[in-house]
Amino acid sequence: MxxxxxxxxxxxxxxxxxxxxxxxxxxxxxxxxxxxxxxxxxxxxxxxxxxxxxxxxxxxxxxxxxxxxxxxxxxxxxxxxxxxxxxxxxxxxxxxxxxxxxxxxxxxxxxxxxxxxxxxxxxxxxxxxxxxxxxxxxxxxxxxxxxxxxxxxxxxxxxxxxxxxxxxxxxxxxxxxxxxxxxxxxxxxxxxxxxxxxxxxxxxxxxxxxxxxxxxxxxxxxxHRHRRISSNIKRIKEFKMPLERMRKEKPETDEESERMGIRGSKNTARARMTVSTAFSRIKGLVGKKLFRISLDEDWDKMNNRLKSYYEQLERDDPMIAVSLSASAYTPSLARLILIITTGTLFRMIALLLLSWLALNPIPILQFLNMPDSIVNSIEAGQPEMILMVLAPLTVLFLLVGLIVQFIQRRATRRMEAIAQRPIIHPVDEEKETERRRPRRRQRTPRTGQ
Known part of the structure; x- marks a missing residue:
């Protein structure tokens, strides 16, 4: 359930x-x-x-x-x-x-x-x-x-x-x-x-x-990960070992053993191996392990083992499918929507305000206590004056970005240094005393001759 x-x-x-x-x-x-x-x-x-x-x-x-x-x-x-x-x-x-x-x-x-x-x-x-x-x-x-x-x-x-x-x-x-x-x-x-x-x-x-x-x-x-993992889990659950293969598994094993060179004898209990049978056995092992000659049989056995293993995991943890998809590690939808809306609104409002300041440099000139001859001049509304106001604003944004990047790098290096320090565990006094106590050599009793 x-x-x-x-x-x-x-x-x-x-x-x-x-x-x-x-x-x-x-x-x-x-x-x-x-x-x-x-x-x-x-x-x-x-x-x-x-x-x-x-x-x-x-x-x-x-x-x-x-x-x-x-x-x-x-x-x-x-x-x-x-x-x-x-x-x-x-x-x-x-x-x-x-x-x-x-x-x-x-x-x-x-x-x-x-x-x-x-x-x-x-x-x-x-x-x-x-x-x-x-x-x-x-x-x-x-x-x-x-x-x-x-x-x-x-x-x-x-x-x-x-x-x-x-x-x-x-x-x-x-x-x-x-x-x-x-x-x-x-x-x-x-x-x-x-x-x-x-x-x-x-x-x-x-x-x-x-x-x-x-x-x-x-x-x-x-x-994409959820689709892939769900489809694979569904295939594993619905997998069934063919009955014909299960019935023929033992005869095929006997035939394979005979082909590999192990031949029984009525008079001897030990199997003997000739040069030709040894060569055929090595060839069969190499073909099976390296070149996958019997590919269908190997995949069926692997799927059967994987199905048993997944059923055991499912009995231990019923939420294993959710854990495998790793969706719990992704941010929630509410958080994503909040990040998108707040970031977009902040940047749009900042852009609107800075655009007004760049296209109307007179309030900035008045804030900087510029002389009236400059504030009331015709050049105050020209594109050159707008560029003079816009350039420092651009440099200010670049400076803030560099400062934030420097702080992030410094914090990252500090965290890496902390992570590389040796971890000191608390020591139990009784265990430490027991460890420092000298051990007595046990004498082995001599056996009489």
Whole structure:
């Protein structure tokens, strides 16, 4: 009865752990999809033009053509051709190899060879490249996010996180970002601004992915171990020795003994062994022990012994199945949920507060008693001043992390030193007195001859 109760408790705990793992993965997936959709909606729709994609591919081909022409022009010039001859040679060579007219992207080849920098100075030349890289990086972020949902690898979620941030940066550089970058001094306005919400969701997806990876690394091995051990225990319990093999066990033993070279005789009680039978016996032993010729028979006997051994363990400890799965050593679900929620809330609140302080450096300048000429200046709200405030905060976090790491290492070394010390046990006075008391030699009586 206690065995059944223990098995039910174990199954219920494993089911709850599996549900918690699935909930964290689904929640992380929903936040990732929401952040990706918000990033896409924050970019101008003109970016999602596949003509720009093909234009960018052609642009890379044209770059290869330009490099090829410049190298050929240099070789022709070294061989003694003048400018006009080298240009004419490259023009004819370009028409023969690449086809088309004497222009690349509407620019004559002569102008490209003699003045290559003016080719890259054309207006709106790199705008399609922004669209190309935005689409490629977003596709990589999507693939990395889907890969994380499958494997719970935090490196894939980090790739997705940095990819979405790079996309926002490229959209801002190309002027395609539909988000206002101006902030007021009120923290409420900053919280409800679209840029902060987008950045918040991107970071929140990264945070949830790390938490889901933590839960997966803690709970996943326990679930797999429980499945493996439960299936093996079930197979051991349901194993039955074949009756035919049990009946043939003794005749096979006799045949094996005869094959190994032990032959009985009517006139002698001792078995004799010839050279051939000795060789066959050694061959049989080597084949059975090393190469497992009779594999089925050995596994059946092993399973039968293992079944008897497990039944004996089960009689001694009805909760042996729970002990073998080692689920008691994993943290409880309530503790896991508490760790996830408290850690996530603390980091999100700290991030929000530090973001407001970095984007509004004036309160910090006032707290540091800076002169009014600096606090009221126009430069106080510029990105340079924001970086001056943000850099010390970053260094402060690194310093705190180094201090915590130093304390942990010092405590670990101290615990290892304590563990390596010899253990001094208390000594019983009576036993110590008995040990120090000199022992008398016992004389053995002499026997008369």
């Amino acid at each position: 206690s065995e059944v109760i223990g098995t039910r408790v174990e199954e219920d705990k494993v089911r709850k752990m599996r549900n918690l793992l699935n909930i964290t993965r689904v929640f992380a997936a929903l936040v990732f999809i929401a952040s990706l959709a918000l990033v896409i909606s924050s970019i101008d729709s003109s970016v999602w033009n596949f003509q720009s994609f093909w234009y960018s591919l052609k642009f890379f081909v044209f770059i290869f053509e330009i490099l090829f022409l410049l190298i050929g022009y240099g070789i022709a010039y070294m061989l003694g051709y003048d400018d006009s001859g080298a240009v004419a040679l490259m023009d004819s060579f370009h028409s023969a190899v690449f086809g088309g007219g004497g222009t690349i992207m509407g620019v004559p080849i002569e102008d490209i060879i003699l003045q290559p920098l003016e080719f890259f100075a054309q207006p709106n030349l790199f705008e399609p490249l922004y669209s190309f890289f935005i689409m490629i990086i977003l596709f990589i972020s999507l693939i990395a996010g889907l890969g994380f949902l499958r494997e719970c690898n935090p490196a894939l979620s980090a790739v997705s996180f940095f990819g979405m941030n790079i996309v926002l940066g490229l959209a801002s550089l190309s002027g395609k970002l539909l988000i206002d970058l101006d902030f007021g001094g009120n923290i409420t306005q900053m919280i409800f601004s679209k840029l902060v919400i987008t950045a918040f969701l991107i970071y929140f997806s990264l945070e949830l992915s790390f938490q889901a990876s933590y839960v997966y690394n803690v709970i996943g091995p326990n679930i």
